[in-house]
Amino acid sequence: MINSRPRKYLFTKGLDQYFTDVYKAYKFVIRFFKEAFHPPFHLREIINQCYEIGVKSLPLITLTGFITGIVFTKQSRPSLSEFGATSWLPSLISIAIVRALGALVTALICAGKVGSSIGAELGSMKVTEQIEAMEVSAINPFKYLVTTRVLACTITIPILGLYCGFVALMGSYFSVYTNESTSIVSFFHNGFSTITFLDVFSSVIKSIVFGFTIGIIGCYKGYNAVHGTLGVGRAANQAVVLAMFLVFIEEVTIVQIANWIRYY
Amino acid sequence: MEKNDTITNAEPIISIKGLYKSFGELDILKDINLDVYKGENMVVLGRSGSGKSVLIKILVGLLPPDKGIIKVLGNEVNKLSGKELDALRLRIGFLFQSSALYDSMNVRQNLEFPLTMNKKNITKQEINTAVEEVLDAVGLKDKMEQMPSDLSGGQRKRIGIARTLILKPEIMLYDEPTAGLDPITCEEINKLIREVQKKYNTSSIIITHDLTCAKITGDRVAMLLDGKFVKVGKFDEVFESDNEEIKSFFNYNFIQ
Numbered sequence: 412m413i414n415s416r417p418r419k420y421l422f423t424k425g426l427d428q429y430f431t432d433v434y435k436a437y438k439f440v441i442r443f444f445k446e447a448f449h450p451p452f453h454l455r456e457i458i459n460q461c462y463e464i465g466v467k468s469l470p471l472i473t474l475t476g477f478i479t480g481i482v483f484t485k486q487s488r489p490s491l492s493e494f495g496a497t498s499w500l501p502s503l504i505s506i507a508i509v510r511a512l513g514a515l516v517t518a519l520i521c522a523g524k525v526g527s528s529i530g531a532e533l534g535s536m537k538v539t540e541q542i543e544a545m546e547v548s549a550i551n552p553f554k555y556l557v558t559t560r561v562l563a564c565t566i567t568i569p570i571l572g573l574y575c576g577f578v579a580l581m582g583s584y585f586s587v588y589t590n591e592s593t594s595i596v597s598f599f600h601n602g603f604s605t606i607t608f609l610d611v612f613s614s615v616i617k618s619i620v621f622g623f624t625i626g627i628i629g630c631y632k633g634y635n636a637v638h639g640t641l642g643v644g645r646a647a648n649q650a651v652v653l654a655m656f657l658v659f660i661e662e663v664t665i666v667q668i669a670n671w672i673r674y675y
Numbered sequence: 676m677e678k679n680d681t682i683t684n685a686e687p688i689i690s691i692k693g694l695y696k697s698f699g700e701l702d703i704l705k706d707i708n709l710d711v712y713k714g715e716n717m718v719v720l721g722r723s724g725s726g727k728s729v730l731i732k733i734l735v736g737l738l739p740p741d742k743g744i745i746k747v748l749g750n751e752v753n754k755l756s757g758k759e760l761d762a763l764r765l766r767i768g769f770l771f772q773s774s775a776l777y778d779s780m781n782v783r784q785n786l787e788f789p790l791t792m793n794k795k796n797i798t799k800q801e802i803n804t805a806v807e808e809v810l811d812a813v814g815l816k817d818k819m820e821q822m823p824s825d826l827s828g829g830q831r832k833r834i835g836i837a838r839t840l841i842l843k844p845e846i847m848l849y850d851e852p853t854a855g856l857d858p859i860t861c862e863e864i865n866k867l868i869r870e871v872q873k874k875y876n877t878s879s880i881i882i883t884h885d886l887t888c889a890k891i892t893g894d895r896v897a898m899l900l901d902g903k904f905v906k907v908g909k910f911d912e913v914f915e916s917d918n919e920e921i922k923s924f925f926n927y928n929f930i931q
Contacts, residue, residue, distance in 0.1 A: 532779075535778070536777075536778075539773050539775060539778075540771045540772075540773055540775040541775050541776075541777055541778070543732075543737055543771070543775065544769070544771055544775035544776075544777075546735075546737060546764075547735050547737065547764050547767070547769040548764065548765075548788075548789040548792070548793070548838075548842070549761035549762070549764045549765045549789075549792075549793055550788075550789065550792045550793070555792075
């Protein structure tokens with residue numbers, strides 16, 4: 412006979428909860444990799460999610476990227492002109508955008524827009540029993556909902572990152588052009604002369620990592636939402652906060668690795 | 676229902692023996708034993724939070740039991756592999772309390788989804804026929820292109836039933852089918868449950884605390900109190916029980 416028993420903790424309640432959460436997240440990520448490489452692949456749903464995540468984020472990415480390019484150029488110009496080095500502006504801006512800003516700005520926007528949307532969508536599906544409804548219809552909800560969304564994020568966010576970089580450079584050129592009549596060919600020639608393959612490669616790798624992080628965090632928080640509508644809001648909020656935090660940690664780590672490769 | 680006296684001699688389609696389930700320190704189900712026979716509608720009556728929904732979630736493998744043997748259509752549920760469990764689930768229809776319709780899909784897509792995901796070689800024509808047939812069965816053919824948010828509570832329940840019927844289940848599990856509905860809609864849903872039983876020859880477990888629903892839809896009633904079945908039998912037998920807790924449950928419901 413099972414009776415009421417006092418709960419025993421290995422450490423303290425909070426620490427036990429923390430380690431349990433970390434273990435659950437680890438199992439979630441492992442399950443993603445198991446499911447992602449086994450059929451069925453739900454290609455139609457992946458394409459649908461790529462459209463939702465990628466195409467529908469384009470206006471926001473375009474606006475933010477363009478403004479980032481303009482603002483960064485306007486802020487850098489006075490410092491460079493003090494040393495009479497305004498001709499270095501395209502190179503400086505290109506390095507900043509290609510190495511860091513393009514991928515980072517895209518990731519932060521997507522963490523806010525896509526991460527919260529995935530967290531809220533899956534969270535509301537969880538609390539309204541829609542995920543269980545899939546399970547009892549012999550449909551694997553993890554594969555259909557989580558795997559497709561994480562893959563779509565991992566595919567589209569690097570593309571958005573490259574696009575954001577391009578738009579930011581156009582914004583930068585626009586800012587430069589309003590001050591001096593530099594041709595677009597000259598601007599890009601000057602800018603790209605300092606860009607190496609490693610810069611582009613590390614930026615794409617970074618975007619892939621960011622995309623995966625945003626997707627998996629949004630799905631994890633949504634898929635494990637509890638406590639009704641309160642839990643849905645909490646899942647969306649935590650998806651954004653945790654994804655942004657991890658994006659910054661990953662940015663620092665990948666920059667360190669890229670610099671180590673670049674200089675040694 | 677008269678046929679009960681004969682069907683109880685047959686092999687049960689659902690058999691639960693010595694089932695225990697607890698959540699943390701809270702013991703929900705304690706030594707549950709129940710048999711449901713082919714073609715029978717079994718109503719599980721009990722107070723809110725008494726573990727009725729937990730019981731049917733264990734039957735489809737959504738929750739694991741702590742202890743006990745649960746056999747559904749001859750399969751021991753907690754010993755099945757993932758694929759075997761999926762195969763079993765295709766033979767069981769589950770109506771959730773909230774209907775659990777997919778918000779991002781319209782009615783047609785909600786009904787098509789289980790079919791297209793489980794039957795790879797099905798043609799568009801076959802899907803259309805199946806969708807029209809189940810919508811006709813629940814009397815909502817005209818709502819095919821509507822979104823779930825545009826439907827009333829009763830209509831959502833009906834579409835939920837239609838979505839389970841599209842896979843032609845042998846067993847139906849209804850979780851509070853009349854909860855939150857007005858008396859007239861409740862009566863329609865009760866009738867629909869009986870029609871489904873006749874037309875699709877299903878066996879069902881109906882979870883409810885609604886006595887009218889229990890009386891109309893149930894061939895037998897099992898009274899769940901404090902994690903145990905205190906009485907199983909025809910509605911009138913349970914209703915006329917001398918057990919004080921059962922009496923107070925019935926009296927309170929009628930006063931309500």
